[in-house]
Amino acid sequence: MLVLAFALNRGGGEGDSPTNAGATTGQAPAPTSAAPAPTTAAADPTPTTAAPPTPSATTGGAALPAGWRMYTDRTGFSIAVPEGWATSREGTMVFFRERGGEGRVLGVDQTNEPKPDPVADWTAQERVRRGNYNAYQRVKIAAVDYFDKAADWEWTYTSRNGNRLHVVNRGFITSPNQAYGIYWSTLDSTWEANQENFALVVESFRPARD
Incomplete structure (x- = not known):
């Protein structure tokens, strides 16, 4: 079993995606794995409760709520994302960003050289990176039941x-040679209201086929 090593180089501002926020196997060059503010796009607010399904968009056999679409990456993975969010790519990571200074951010990273223990990997990354986030406070580092092995x-x-x-x-x-990271950021004040959205994102994810 293998899992990715993430590198977080700095804390971002409102709606900023963190530098090297996704899957890496070592210290990635800041310019390529960074997420400087990607171009924003006009986006309707993402629904926080289930809306009538759109017949053409599905996840796991179920229709997506209105306002969502399935995105298929050129590397082969697919994931549900809100319609209208800006898409940008920085190194190995693809970002989807809501309009607005405090807009929500979704990112997906990947590596084909993962590491074996998700919890241990995150714990090690936290020791190195926590100082880059102003007033950092851990909520948790914990294993979750997701694909072969996972941790949040x-x-x-x-x-x-x-x-x-x-x-x-x-x-x-x-798989033994593939791991991913899904990054999700919101205002702390709207975190709970967005839990259904994050659940939809992770439920919809499909990795690239080997």
Whole structure:
């Protein structure tokens, strides 16, 4: 069993995606694995409760709520994302970002050289990276039941503009030579209201076929 090593180089501001927020096997060059503010896009607010399904979009055999679409990456994975969010790619990571200074951020990273223990990997990454987040506070690092093996690293921090943000980064193995990370960030004040959205994201994810 293998799992990815994530590298988080700095805390972002409102809606910023963190530098090297996804799956890496070592210290990635900052310019390529970074997530400087990607281009924003006009986006309708993502529903936080189930809406009438759209027949053409499905996840796990079930229709997606209105306002969502399935995204298929050029590397082969697919995932549900809110319609209208901006898409950008930084190194191995693809980001989807909501309009607005405190917009929500979804990121997906991947590696074909993963590491064996998700919880141990996150714990090691936290020791190195926590100082890059202003007023960092761990919520949890814990194993979760997802694909072959997985763990969530969840934390809060204060953005450059003084707002509290809430993040979860899920690292998981899908095969002996493939692992992914799903990064999800919202305002701390809207975290609970977005739990159904995060659940939809992770439920919809399908890895690339070997």
